[in-house]
Amino acid sequence: MTEARVEHVETLIVGAGPVGMTLHLALAAGGQKSLLLDRRPQEAQQGDPRALALSHGARQLLEQINSWPTRNATPIETIHISQKDGFGRTLINRTDYDLPALGYVVRYRDLAGALAANLAADAVLSEAEILDIVPGDEHVTVALRHAGQLRTIQTRLLIHAEGTPGDDPAVKVSNYEQHAVICEVTPTPGHNKRAWERFTPDGPLALLPLGDEYSIVFTLPPAKADAVMAMDDEAFTAALQTQFGQRMSFAKPGKRSRFPLALRLRDTLVKDNEVWIGNTAQTLHPVSGQGFNLGIRDAWQLAEILLKNGIDREGLDHYAKIRRLDRQGSAFFTDQIVRAFSNDFAPLKLARGLGLLALDLCPAARHFVAKRMIWGARAWP
Ligand SMILES: Cc1cc2nc3c(=O)[nH]c(=O)nc-3n(C[C@H](O)[C@H](O)[C@H](O)COP(=O)(O)OP(=O)(O)OC[C@H]3O[C@@H](n4cnc5c(N)ncnc54)[C@H](O)[C@@H]3O)c2cc1C
Structure with a gap:
C-alpha cells in the first residue's frame, strides 16, 4: 500500500449507475468535466436482471447524450390496467397522444451499456472503496482505496448517485412488506406491444413487452415470494397464470430474481457541498415504473443548473427546490396506488372498480395518468 497524495477534482460523482452516468454525460456535453467512482467493476452492470419501462420523456433526454439503446428498446403502444377478481379496467393507447409509443422497455444492462459506451477511458474509477468523507467549507475530502492504493480526492461538489441507500437517519423508510419477483416469460399469443398492470391483493403484477417476451414484475408478500422463488418452472407459470x-x-420462464420493496425518501437533497440524486435520493415501489424516469430528471436538472451557474450555493438550493414537487408527487402517486390496491377489502375493491371504470370513461382522468407515465412531473397542473 502506498501513501495518499491529495488530488483535486471539480465534481465527483459516487455511483456509476444509469443516473450517475447520465449526469456525467450531460455535464460533458456542456463542456464540464466530472469524475465517476463506483465500488463495482463496470462489467457488473451486465449481470443486473431488471427490465425498465422508460417514459417517452426519458428517451428524449437519453437521445440528447447519444445513449438511447435503439435496437434494444421495445415500444409500449397500449397499457391495460385492471384488478384481479374485480370489475373495472382502463386502457391507455398511444394513438390518443400522437406519439410513436407511450414508453419503452429496456434491459438495465442495455441502458447501462449504451451510457457506458460514451464514457472516456478515464471517466470512471471502478472498484473503488470509499473509506471516509469529510465535509469542509470550500470542498469535500474523500479518502478511498483504489487498485491497492490509498487516495485522497478533494472536490468542490460531491454528488451521491449510489442507488438505494442502506440504514441512514436522513432517509425515511416505509416498508411495503412486498417483494418483487422478476423474470422473463414467453407469452401466447404474442404481446402486440401491450403492457399490463394488474392489481391483486398480494400486490401489483406488471407485464412489460421486451423483444418477443414479457418481463414480469410479480409483487408478493415475502413468504409467498419465498414459495414462488422455490417453485419449478411449471408451478411458477401456473402461479403466474392464476394471478394474471x-x-x-x-411458457419458458427465465431465471428469477427478487427485490424487497420499500419507499425510501431522503429528507434533504442538498447539504453543504453534497447533493443526492436518483435512487439514493428516493427509492420507490416499481409499480408504474417511475424510479429511473425520476432519477434521470434529477440528473438532467442538476446538470442544467451546474452548466448555467457553475457550483454555487444559490444554484444548489434552487436545485433542491425545483425537484421537490416531482419527487414528492411521484412518491405519493406510487405509494397511494400500492396501498389502495394491495388488499382484498370488499368496499375498497368496489371503489377501485369504480375508479378504474371512471378512469376509462373520463378522458381527463385517463390523460392525467397517461401523461404521468409519458412525461413525469410535467403531468401536474
Ligand atoms: C424490480 C424493479 C423494477 C423496476 N422497474 C423500473 C421501471 O420499470 N422503470 C423505472 O424507471 N425504474 C424502475 N425501477 C427502478 C430503477 O431500477 C432505479 O430507479 C434505477 O436503477 C436507479 O438508478 P441509480 O443509478 O440511481 O442506482 P443504481 O442503478 O442502483 O446504481 C447505483 C450505482 O452506485 C454504485 N454504488 C453503490 N454504493 C456505492 C459506494 N458506496 N461507492 C461507490 N459506488 C457505489 C453501484 O455499484 C451502482 O453501480 C425498478 C426497480 C426494481 C427493483
Whole structure:
C-alpha cells in the first residue's frame, strides 16, 4: 500500500449507475468535466436482471447524450390496467397522444451499456472503496482505496448517485412488506406491444413487452415470494397464470430474481457541498415504473443548473427546490396506488372498480395518468 497524495477534482460523482452516468454525460456535453467512482467493476452492470419501462420523456433526454439503446428498446403502444377478481379496467393507447409509443422497455444492462459506451477511458474509477468523507467549507475530502492504493480526492461538489441507500437517519423508510419477483416469460399469443398492470391483493403484477417476451414484475408478500422463488418452472407459470387470468398463457420462464420493496425518501437533497440524486435520493415501489424516469430528471436538472451557474450555493438550493414537487408527487402517486390496491377489502375493491371504470370513461382522468407515465412531473397542473 502506498501513501495518499491529495488530488483535486471539480465534481465527483459516487455511483456509476444509469443516473450517475447520465449526469456525467450531460455535464460533458456542456463542456464540464466530472469524475465517476463506483465500488463495482463496470462489467457488473451486465449481470443486473431488471427490465425498465422508460417514459417517452426519458428517451428524449437519453437521445440528447447519444445513449438511447435503439435496437434494444421495445415500444409500449397500449397499457391495460385492471384488478384481479374485480370489475373495472382502463386502457391507455398511444394513438390518443400522437406519439410513436407511450414508453419503452429496456434491459438495465442495455441502458447501462449504451451510457457506458460514451464514457472516456478515464471517466470512471471502478472498484473503488470509499473509506471516509469529510465535509469542509470550500470542498469535500474523500479518502478511498483504489487498485491497492490509498487516495485522497478533494472536490468542490460531491454528488451521491449510489442507488438505494442502506440504514441512514436522513432517509425515511416505509416498508411495503412486498417483494418483487422478476423474470422473463414467453407469452401466447404474442404481446402486440401491450403492457399490463394488474392489481391483486398480494400486490401489483406488471407485464412489460421486451423483444418477443414479457418481463414480469410479480409483487408478493415475502413468504409467498419465498414459495414462488422455490417453485419449478411449471408451478411458477401456473402461479403466474392464476394471478394474471386466462387471456394469455406463459411458457419458458427465465431465471428469477427478487427485490424487497420499500419507499425510501431522503429528507434533504442538498447539504453543504453534497447533493443526492436518483435512487439514493428516493427509492420507490416499481409499480408504474417511475424510479429511473425520476432519477434521470434529477440528473438532467442538476446538470442544467451546474452548466448555467457553475457550483454555487444559490444554484444548489434552487436545485433542491425545483425537484421537490416531482419527487414528492411521484412518491405519493406510487405509494397511494400500492396501498389502495394491495388488499382484498370488499368496499375498497368496489371503489377501485369504480375508479378504474371512471378512469376509462373520463378522458381527463385517463390523460392525467397517461401523461404521468409519458412525461413525469410535467403531468401536474
Ligand atoms: C424490480 C424493479 C423494477 C423496476 N422497474 C423500473 C421501471 O420499470 N422503470 C423505472 O424507471 N425504474 C424502475 N425501477 C427502478 C430503477 O431500477 C432505479 O430507479 C434505477 O436503477 C436507479 O438508478 P441509480 O443509478 O440511481 O442506482 P443504481 O442503478 O442502483 O446504481 C447505483 C450505482 O452506485 C454504485 N454504488 C453503490 N454504493 C456505492 C459506494 N458506496 N461507492 C461507490 N459506488 C457505489 C453501484 O455499484 C451502482 O453501480 C425498478 C426497480 C426494481 C427493483
